[in-house]
Amino acid sequence: MTKFLAAAALVLFASLACAGKMDPPATEAALDARLKGLETELRCLVCQNQTLADSNADLADDLRREVRALAVAGKSDDEIRSYLVARYGDFVLYDPPVKPLTWLLWFGPFALLIGGAAVWWVVLQRRSKMLPKSEPAAEAQSRGRALLDEEED
Amino acid sequence: MKTFRWSIPLAVFIVLLAFLWVGLGRDPREVPSPLIGKSAPAFRLAKLHAPGETLSNTDLKGRVWLLNVWASWCVSCRVEHPLLVELAKSNIVPVYGLDYKDDPEAGRGWLAKNGDPYTASIVDRDGRVGIDYGVYGVPESFLIDKSGVIRYKQIGPITSEALQEKILPLVRELQR
Numbered sequence: 001m002t003k004f005l006a007a008a009a010l011v012l013f014a015s016l017a018c019a020g021k022m023d024p025p026a027t028e029a030a031l032d033a034r035l036k037g038l039e040t041e042l043r044c045l046v047c048q049n050q051t052l053a054d055s056n057a058d059l060a061d062d063l064r065r066e067v068r069a070l071a072v073a074g075k076s077d078d079e080i081r082s083y084l085v086a087r088y089g090d091f092v093l094y095d096p097p098v099k100p101l102t103w104l105l106w107f108g109p110f111a112l113l114i115g116g117a118a119v120w121w122v123v124l125q126r127r128s129k130m131l132p133k134s135e136p137a138a139e140a141q142s143r144g145r146a147l148l149d150e151e152e153d
Numbered sequence: 154m155k156t157f158r159w160s161i162p163l164a165v166f167i168v169l170l171a172f173l174w175v176g177l178g179r180d181p182r183e184v185p186s187p188l189i190g191k192s193a194p195a196f197r198l199a200k201l202h203a204p205g206e207t208l209s210n211t212d213l214k215g216r217v218w219l220l221n222v223w224a225s226w227c228v229s230c231r232v233e234h235p236l237l238v239e240l241a242k243s244n245i246v247p248v249y250g251l252d253y254k255d256d257p258e259a260g261r262g263w264l265a266k267n268g269d270p271y272t273a274s275i276v277d278r279d280g281r282v283g284i285d286y287g288v289y290g291v292p293e294s295f296l297i298d299k300s301g302v303i304r305y306k307q308i309g310p311i312t313s314e315a316l317q318e319k320i321l322p323l324v325r326e327l328q329r
Binding site for chain 2 (some may be wrong): 059
């Protein structure tokens with residue numbers, strides 16, 4: 001359990017660390033790297049299972065150009081993301097935000113897991129009730145001894 | 154207790170069935186637009202047939218209008234085009250065209266050949282206005298009300314079904 005918690009904490013902090021880095025791009029290379037990162041979390045609307053970074057679609061070209069222009073104008077990653085969400089909806093994000101509409105998406109698997117665990121628990125309880133109650137050990141031993149004694153006679 | 158035992162898997166199955174059934178009828182390419190119920194993004198663009206003049210969304214305040222995004226290179230625009238020509242003839246609602254990422258010369262030629270249903274067409278050469286409108290698959294159409302709010306978006310060609318059952322009733326309601 002502690003191992004699991006430690007792992008969960010690591011994952012959480014790793015994602016926080018990523019979210020935190022948002023320095024203004026110093027060089028062209030840094031800007032390229034930042035845009036590359038941003039584009040891999042954005043969906044191309046035309047070819048829906050590709051990221052903006054991977055897609056060759058015309059619209060993806062335009063959106064990459066737009067994203068670059070916004071970045072050059074000094075917008076933060078979050079501002080660029082909300083620019084696209086305002087136009088295309090949460091669907092452009094590969095990492096959809098947690099809100100009432102996406103609760104099922106985010107928490108559904110955990111609900112299923114808990115439901116499954118509950119069913120498993122109930123089944124185990126029932127099974128253990130079905131097992132015959134074992135006799136007290138002392139009584140069983142004396143009975144066994146008695147049986148053995150009988151045979152010896 | 155006996156009935157309870159099999160009713161749980163049955164309920165799970167029915168829920169799953171309902172989800173799958175709804176999923177069957179949905180087009181994954183149709184992404185719901187976040188712009189519905191919001192003000193139409195501002196634009197001021199040159200007219201296709203009068204490059205010296207511009208048209209802005211604010212020029213159309215006070216009336217219900219349909220913005221149809223089209224292009225001469227767009228194949229499925231041909232599918233909906235006769236319907237738009239017919240709609241324009243009926244004079245129910247003015248249709249404005251946004252010639253999206255198109256060569257104006259090719260756009261004018263296309264309209265000359267296929268008929269021009271548009272009260273006016275404007276040219277979005279680099280697709281910037283298209284991005285503001287969340288356009289990702291031409292043709293797309295937006296129904297905009299008197300106060301400039303987007304009330305409906307059609308992704309892909311307008312079908313006569315969509316026109317009769319959704320667009321025209323909404324136009325009548327909004328024109329009141």
